[in-house]
Amino acid sequence: GPKTNSPSDNEDHNVPKFIVDHSTRTTFMKGRFLGKGGFARVHELTDLTTNVAYAGKIIPKSRITKPHHKEKIAREIEVHRQLQHKHVVRFHRYFEDDSNVYIILENCSMRSLVHVLKYRRTLTEPEVRFFIHQLAEGVAYIHGEGIIHRDLKLGNMFLSQDMNVKIGDFGLATRTADNRQVTICGTPNYIAPEVLNKCGHFYQADIWAIGCIMYALLVGQPPFETDTLKETYSRITNNQYVIPPLVSSHGRSLITALLHPDPKSRPSVPELLRHDFFTKGLFPRSLPTLACTQVPQFT
Numbered sequence: 168g169p170k171t172n173s174p175s176d177n178e179d180h181n182v183p184k185f186i187v188d189h190s191t192r193t194t195f196m197k198g199r200f201l202g203k204g205g206f207a208r209v210h211e212l213t214d215l216t217t218n219v220a221y222a223g224k225i226i227p228k229s230r231i232t233k234p235h236h237k238e239k240i241a242r243e244i245e246v247h248r249q250l251q252h253k254h255v256v257r258f259h260r261y262f263e264d265d266s267n268v269y270i271i272l273e274n275c276s277m278r279s280l281v282h283v284l285k286y287r288r289t290l291t292e293p294e295v296r297f298f299i300h301q302l303a304e305g306v307a308y309i310h311g312e313g314i315i316h317r318d319l320k321l322g323n324m325f326l327s328q329d330m331n332v333k334i335g336d337f338g339l340a341t342r343t344a345d346n347r348q349v350t351i352c353g354t355p356n357y358i359a360p361e362v363l364n365k366c367g368h369f370y371q372a373d374i375w376a377i378g379c380i381m382y383a384l385l386v387g388q389p390p391f392e393t394d395t396l397k398e399t400y401s402r403i404t405n406n407q408y409v410i411p412p413l414v415s416s417h418g419r420s421l422i423t424a425l426l427h428p429d430p431k432s433r434p435s436v437p438e439l440l441r442h443d444f445f446t447k448g449l450f451p452r453s454l455p456t457l458a459c460t461q462v463p464q465f466t
């Protein structure tokens with residue numbers, strides 16, 4: 168269509184085809200637009216030295232207007248760059264030029280579980296075992312590094328070409344050390360009651376989010392979803408949700424434990440990984456990419 172001439176639009180779109188990281192003299196070629204989130208527009212960026220394609224978050228500096236914007240991006244980079252695990256999106260590097268900040272991340276070519284669930288509506292229990300187990304392994308690693316993600320959701324569970332879960336987007340993550348600050352910076356999707364009631368934000372809030380994600384994958388929608396944020400928050404505070412009969416007894420038992428209103432009563436990640444939901448049911452070693460669009464046949 169016609170090139171709009173509004174400055175904001177141009178500044179977003181005027182990223183050159185070739186982007187140079189002068190600190191390492193690496194040139195990236197900008198490929199197709201993958202999507203956007205927060206201040207970032209994401210393109211496929213290919214490192215011309217290695218021909219490896221990445222997901223490059225491009226953040227125009229002109230959009231980083233307030234100090235807390237800068238802090239949020241700095242935090243995302245500072246937290247994410249130190250993490251290295253099979254189920255965490257690999258942070259490749261970051262650099263900046265006069266116009267933009269570039270965050271170069273592992274490309275997850277099967278996108279995220281948001282897209283899988285949109286297409287499939289619900290997943291089978293073996294698939295949910297596969298995905299939730301990988302998510303929990305990644306969360307165990309992050310917590311072991313003293314980090315709380317604080318915004319675990321389907322859209323942050325990226326999928327690699329071989330259908331493995333990669334936890335991404337550390338924009339709201341925090342260290343347990345500076346966990347005294349209880350303000351919620353964003354509106355995390357699966358916000359835990361103790362966070363809503365400002366009783367502090369600890370590892371158990373991520374466990375709660377895993378419960379919300381597990382429920383959404385099995386049932387097809389999140390446990391506390393209503394038409395208004397006010398009603399949703401009221402249901403979260405009152406722990407008001409229903410697990411439909413289609414969910415197995417082990418699935419029901421695990422969801423109930425993860426969504427316990429008292430954070431101290433929720434299972435730790437190691438307890439979660441030992442739950443009968445994982446040990447007493449078909450647990451696929453891998454998933455075919457076909458599972459993004461149809462029910463896979465488990466042999």
Ligand SMILES: COc1cc(C(=O)NC2CCN(C)CC2)ccc1Nc1cc2c(cn1)c(C)nn2-c1cc(Cl)cc(CCC(N)=O)c1
Pocket residue numbers: 200201202203204205207208209222224256272273274275276277278279325335336
């Ligand atoms: C090949 O890999 C991808 C493909 C696509 C894709 O097909 N997007 C289509 C492109 C065409 N348009 C019309 C619809 C979206 C989307 C994401 C891909 N990979 C991909 C995307 C990735 C990452 C890794 N890998 C990471 C890490 N962070 N992000 C990331 C970050 C932000 Cl801020 C926003 C988004 C967009 C969310 C979305 N709609 O998927 C993604």
